[in-house]
Amino acid sequence: MKVLIIDDEKAMHLVMSKMLGKIPDLEIVGMFQDSLRAFSYIETHSVDLVFVDISMPKENGLDFAKRMAESDRDLPIIFVTSHKDYAMDAFDVYALDYIVKPVSFERLEKSVNRARAIHHYDYSDKKEDTFFIYCFGGIEVRSSMGPVKWISRKSEEVFAYLVMHHGRMVSRERIIEDIFPEMPRKNAVTYLNTVIYQIRKSLDPHGLKAIVHSNKDHYGLDLENATIDFVELENKLLTLDETSPEYMEEALRIEEVYIGPLFGERAFLWSFSDIERFHRLHGTFVKKLVPELLKNKEHNTAISLLKKIWSYNELDEEVVELLLHSYASKMDRVAFIELFEQYTGMMKIELGTSPSKELVGYYSEQLRELNRK
Known part of the structure; x- marks a missing residue:
């Protein structure tokens, strides 16, 4: 499902993209601060669902919805607004749903599922075992069944460790050395076997048990069907076109992937070098982006991004x-x-x-x- 976000507040772009990014089979294809530019985008691009604020300068969300209806486009619209008073007006223009800020993930997910049910979007080409791994700002694994609930903190850590090896098989000895360095080897081997069992058990309700591979003395993950945030960040930075007219909007969307340091407060001892690497990558990107933002008089956005990296x-x-x-x-x-x-x-x-x-x-x-x- 291809989704568009229209809100004159850049902060809401961050909030919405962060939550929508956790919903499987959903792609944010554009974020706009005014509906006029969004309408132009819709005329030349494929879009399945639009989240739009009502109170905006130039053309408000209600007028945008009326214009969409007049253009004979059967495009579902969900209003996201701070005002309850617009509810009746919103449904007069055939809005699919009406969400009052602050937006919760549960409420947002419910609206997306409603759009899917009503408009019968076909995802038959998607593999059932597609899942998402989020490592920035914490560690979360999410499938269409929801988030994975880990049996133990150590099972979460070992899973994160294997994720960072990008599907490569890792020897038992190396895992023990990095994660159980002070434990007697015999106890560490037994504990590691228990943790691997716990990982499989946690993944089983999501149909993901089989992604954990092992042989006599190696372990690894099959990540072919996984979307991983830090992999997405690196790939998108490599393909970002600075000459494109949409460069700034695309750059800001990419920046939002980095919601915080790798693993957040769960910063594992073995992950410090990767934490620093991604921190430098993000910081360098922001420092390069700020002069362009200031040139476009996007002072508040520049300040917000700089404060984000300054906090580290x-x-x-x-x-x-x-x-x-x-x-x-x-x-x-x-x-x-x-x-x-x-x-x-x-x-x-x-x-x-x-x-x-x-x-x-x-x-x-x-x-x-x-x-x-």
Whole structure:
């Protein structure tokens, strides 16, 4: 099912894409801040379902729905809005559903299932054992039956470990060395066998038990039918076309895949190098994206993305300089000063030093400019 999101708030794009991304057989093909551009997209692209906000500038969601009906397109529309007062108006234009913010995943999933049932979307070409693995910000495995419930935290960890090996078989000795390093070998072998049994048992209700492979002394996962978020991120970054007119929208959609560090609070000791690798990959991408956002006067989006990577390392001077530049471009003198003072304080407390001369010089020069305006 190909889905479009229309909301003038970029924050809702992040919220909706994160939740919709957990629903199997659903692809977000576009996210727009106004319905006029969305309508143009629909005229030339295949779309199965639209989530649209009602209160928007230029053309509101109700007018958009009326225009869709007048164009004789039988396209299901689900309104997502902060206002309950529009409910009757929404159904007057034959909306499929009406969801009041804040949106819950359960409510969203119910609406999607309703759209599938009413409009009879055919997914016969999809393999029944298609499933999703989310590793950014935590660890979650989800099939059409819902999320996998792990029997133990260790079974979750070993599964995550095998996922990071991309379907390759891993020796028992290496697994023991990385995950059970302090346990006597005999006990570790017994424990590992128990954990593998628990993984299969957890996956069984989802029809995924057979993806766990083992031989005499190796274990691995068959991930042919899995969609894995970190694999998707790397692949999409490799194919991102900077010359495309849709570059910015596509780049922001790709960025949203990285909802937090690999495995989130479940950061396993063996995963630290991969956590750092993806953090650098995401950070480099955001730093490259910010100048383009500022050029398009998307100051709030640039600031939001920079704060996201700054939260992982508040001593990153390059990010601080980009944030200062963003505040200066926005003419936000108060935030500009507060950020520099906050960073200066952290440098003194954490490292017993001061910001570089280059940053201090940049700050002083920009502050003079802001004071003149």
